[in-house]
Amino acid sequence: MNYSNLDKKVVISWRISRLIRLILVAAILLIPTIIISQQDFAQSFFNEYSSIIYAIEIIIIAYMFLSLIIYPIIEYRQWGYIIAEDRVVIKHGIFFVGITIIPIIRIQHITIEQGVINRKLGISNVMVHTASGVFAIEGVADDTANSIADTLKSRLYSRLEASDL
Amino acid sequence: MEFKHRRGSVLIIFDKLSKLLLLILLLIVSVIFSDTFDFVDMLAPIIFILFSMIASLIGYCSTYYTVEENQLVVESGIFNKKRLVMSFDVITTVDLSQNLIFQLFNSYKIKIDNSSRSSGGENKTEIVLVLKKEEALWFKDVITKSKTQVASEQQDNVVMDQQVNITQEDVKNEISYSASFLDFLKLGALQSKISYALIIGSLLYALITAFITQLTDVSFEVLVDSFVKRSSVGFLIFSTIIFFYVSALIYSIVKSFIKYFDFKITSSKSHVKIQYGLFTKKFYTFPKNMINGITLRQNLLMRLFGYYSLEMVVMGYGEKTEDEEEEKALIFPIASQARAKEILSSIFPNYEIDFNYYKPERKALIYFFLSIGNILSLILLVVSLITGIAPLIIAAVLLLVFSAGSSVLKYYNTGIKSSEENVNVSHGGYHRNISIIKTARIESITTTASLLKRKQGVVSIMLGFVAPMGQGKIIAPNLPIAQFEVLEGKLKY
Numbered sequence: 001m002n003y004s005n006l007d008k009k010v011v012i013s014w015r016i017s018r019l020i021r022l023i024l025v026a027a028i029l030l031i032p033t034i035i036i037s038q039q040d041f042a043q044s045f046f047n048e049y050s051s052i053i054y055a056i057e058i059i060i061i062a063y064m065f066l067s068l069i070i071y072p073i074i075e076y077r078q079w080g081y082i083i084a085e086d087r088v089v090i091k092h093g094i095f096f097v098g099i100t101i102i103p104i105i106r107i108q109h110i111t112i113e114q115g116v117i118n119r120k121l122g123i124s125n126v127m128v129h130t131a132s133g134v135f136a137i138e139g140v141a142d143d144t145a146n147s148i149a150d151t152l153k154s155r156l157y158s159r160l161e162a163s164d165l
Numbered sequence: 166m167e168f169k170h171r172r173g174s175v176l177i178i179f180d181k182l183s184k185l186l187l188l189i190l191l192l193i194v195s196v197i198f199s200d201t202f203d204f205v206d207m208l209a210p211i212i213f214i215l216f217s218m219i220a221s222l223i224g225y226c227s228t229y230y231t232v233e234e235n236q237l238v239v240e241s242g243i244f245n246k247k248r249l250v251m252s253f254d255v256i257t258t259v260d261l262s263q264n265l266i267f268q269l270f271n272s273y274k275i276k277i278d279n280s281s282r283s284s285g286g287e288n289k290t291e292i293v294l295v296l297k298k299e300e301a302l303w304f305k306d307v308i309t310k311s312k313t314q315v316a317s318e319q320q321d322n323v324v325m326d327q328q329v330n331i332t333q334e335d336v337k338n339e340i341s342y343s344a345s346f347l348d349f350l351k352l353g354a355l356q357s358k359i360s361y362a363l364i365i366g367s368l369l370y371a372l373i374t375a376f377i378t379q380l381t382d383v384s385f386e387v388l389v390d391s392f393v394k395r396s397s398v399g400f401l402i403f404s405t406i407i408f409f410y411v412s413a414l415i416y417s418i419v420k421s422f423i424k425y426f427d428f429k430i431t432s433s434k435s436h437v438k439i440q441y442g443l444f445t446k447k448f449y450t451f452p453k454n455m456i457n458g459i460t461l462r463q464n465l466l467m468r469l470f471g472y473y474s475l476e477m478v479v480m481g482y483g484e485k486t487e488d489e490e491e492e493k494a495l496i497f498p499i500a501s502q503a504r505a506k507e508i509l510s511s512i513f514p515n516y517e518i519d520f521n522y523y524k525p526e527r528k529a530l531i532y533f534f535l536s537i538g539n540i541l542s543l544i545l546l547v548v549s550l551i552t553g554i555a556p557l558i559i560a561a562v563l564l565l566v567f568s569a570g571s572s573v574l575k576y577y578n579t580g581i582k583s584s585e586e587n588v589n590v591s592h593g594g595y596h597r598n599i600s601i602i603k604t605a606r607i608e609s610i611t612t613t614a615s616l617l618k619r620k621q622g623v624v625s626i627m628l629g630f631v632a633p634m635g636q637g638k639i640i641a642p643n644l645p646i647a648q649f650e651v652l653e654g655k656l657k658y
Contacts, residue, residue, distance in 0.1 A: 086658035097619065100611040103658045130608040132629040132637040159658075 003080025003091055009121040010079075010139025014072040016117050022064045029057045081137045083151055086159065088128060090135055105159045106130050110149045114142075128152070166303050168232040170240075173294030178221035179266040180274055180295065189214065230294060232307060237277065239292055251292065255279040257455045257480040259305050261448035268446065273301035277308070279480070309436060309450055340511050344428035344441075344498055352425070352474075352499040353418030355466040425498050432512040437477075439495065455479055457631050458602040459496065459516045461505060465595050473505050474498060478602070478632045494633070516601045519589050522580025529623045529643040533576045538568035571595055581626065581641050583652045588628065592641050600639050605657045606630050608637075612649045622646045 033053060037046045046053075075094050082089040088102045111127045118124060124145040126137040137148065228241040237256075239249040260276040267274060277292040296304060426443035437456070439449040458478035467473065475496035482494045497508055509516050525533075542565035549557035571594035578597045582589040588607065590600045609629035618624065625642040626649050 087656075093613070096613050096615050098611050098613040100609055101653055101656070102609045103656055105658060106608040130629065131631045132608040135609065 001082050001084060003082055006079050006139040007123050007141045009123050011072045011076050013117050013121055013139060015068055018068040022068060025064060026061050083148060090137060100135055102128060102130060102135060104155050107156050110152050112145050112149055170229050170231050172225060172229055173296055174272050175225055176267060176270055176272050177225050177295040178218050251279060253308050256308055258482050259308050259450050261301060261305060263446040265444050271298050272296060273298060275301055275304055305450060339431050339433050341429055341431045342508055344425060348499050349422045349425060350418055351472060353421040354414060355472060356417050428498060430496060451479055457606040458600060459513060461599040463597045468597060471502055472499050475500060475505055480633060516587060519582050522582050522591055523648050524580045525576060525643045526645055528621060530576055532623060532643045533572040536572055539572060542568045579641055581644055581648050583655045585655055590639050590641050602628060602630050604655050607656060610652055624649055
């Protein structure tokens with residue numbers, strides 16, 4: 001069976017999330033650095049090490065900016081899911097790709113989650129709950145998410161009936 | 166016997182008190198040995214102890230228990246009332262224990278647990294009460310017999326008369342294993358000593374400082390100073406290591422003896438009972454069908470001498486208790502390989518230890534060395550060489566050797582064997598774990614690998630299964646991808 005792709009809008013969602021993280025990290029790194037550098041007690045330390053400190057901070061911010069541009073594209077290409085008769089298969093990751101197999105009969109319940117950004121984009125995350133953990137199919141269109149949830153529920157009930165549980 | 170809308174025993178307030186035993190002992194010691202008795206200094210710990218007892222008493226007065234036909238009802242609270250209903254079907258463990266005070270009054274603390282967890286990670290459905298011996302044993306019997314009956318009904322459609330026979334047959338066919346004093350010696354000798362050495366060091370320093378100052382009017386530091394001046398560096402290091410190791414060894418043996426005193430595991434057809442403890446006696450009962458796996462643990466010393474510690478994977482056993490003490494889900498404290506096989510084959514015949522694992526291939530060895538520990542140690546070594554600070558270089562080299570040793574051991578320890586019944590996974594470096602998980606209880610399997618590793622056919626395999634918090638995942642790194650496909654084929658769909 002072939003993997004189904006996520007909705008393309010998930011790339012926008014991931015980029016917005018990374019942008020928010022980038023802004024927060026930049027603020028956490030740069031603002032205290034600038035404030036402390038203006039203080040008298042830190043002048044001698046900053047005169048000696050300011051270039052190293054700013055270089056490290058710029059490298060971190062630059063890396064996060066590049067990852068904002070590139071990583072969502074790589075991640076979108078590597079993400080996929082299969083809803084088979086008896087199992088759910090989820091493929092995900094950027095540098096380290098993980099493939100998870102969940103027997104449908106082990107599913108406890110299914111939830112559909114939607115944050116503020118995803119609500120505007122019309123995409124959702126389908127969360128598959130087992131007794132040992134939660135697995136996510138991220139960034140599918142709203143109607144696809146509902147369809148996945150309904151399919152999983154009906155296959156789960158039919159498997160439970162077949163096994164007399 | 167009826168148990169309707171009743172409180173447990175008021176002795177429950179002494180359950181919290183036993184956890185403050187160290188504080189009370191320190192209070193008594195400081196009163197006896199201090200030069201001047203100052204009540205104001207003692208006020209804070211006394212208030213803390215009294216407050217704990219009063220809080221327990223209020224909790225006791227506002228909590229009522231009712232045993233119904235198939236469920237236990239707990240009503241509690243004064244302002245914020247709660248009603249907890251727990252069906253006997255979902256109860257995974259019924260534990261009995263006795264601290265010294267309970268033993269004096271012939272009472273037991275009962276802890277009842279199921280497999281549910283709240284989102285905060287605390288176990289809010291755990292039920293704890295204290296009862297007189299007859300009531301406690303009746304309580305346990307009602308719950309465990311009810312579970313036996315339910316299990317039998319589901320499996321065999323047996324009517325009420327025959328369920329009584331199954332219970333009697335259970336008693337007739339019991340198998341037991343007990344730990345001997347030699348086992349406690351081995352356990353104490355082979356357990357890790359580092360944490361014990363630190364505890365002993367701190368305690369001895371505090372005690373010796375207090376006593377020597379009292380007896381000799383000379384401070385401990387002056388005595389140590391004169392000893393150090395008269396000894397060579399080599400002798401000092403050697404004697405310090407020997408002193409701490411021997412102290413930790415004695416402490417470890419004594420602690421093992423006290424904690425696991427009279428350890429006994431008894432198995433019937435449907436249940437496993439475990440009891441141990443000298444000052445705090447513990448009694449656990451588990452339905453066998455609730456046990457999801459077995460783990461054999463070995464630290465490096467145990468590995469050298471061929472011993473294992475046997476533990477089980479069952480919801481409600483082997484988690485942090487309400488007082489944050491970590492409780493080991495023990496089947497047997499220490500056993501040789503032959504004895505471990507014997508115990509498992511007679512008590513848990515469905516769990517077979519199979520040491521013929523599928524191991525990582527030679528080409529995967531490099532990936533064991535690409536670990537965070539090795540990388541950080543290398544970075545530290547490079548930095549230390551650049552700075553030229555000798556102690557830092559030595560520390561970095563030692564760290565690198567330690568980390569590389571762990572990588573080599575992980576390569577040799579890792580393995581997997583999948584069957585229709587169980588999945589055997591061996592993993593770990595200096596501490597090796599062999600986990601035998603029922604294939605039917607595996608909830609998910611995951612492979613993780615970089616693109617390059619996956620092209621070479623090398624993946625890390627993770628199993629997700631039903632277990633107490635933090636124990637429900639096992640990772641076997643850098644195995645052939647074919648083993649994941651075999652495991653995928655054995656899963657129950």
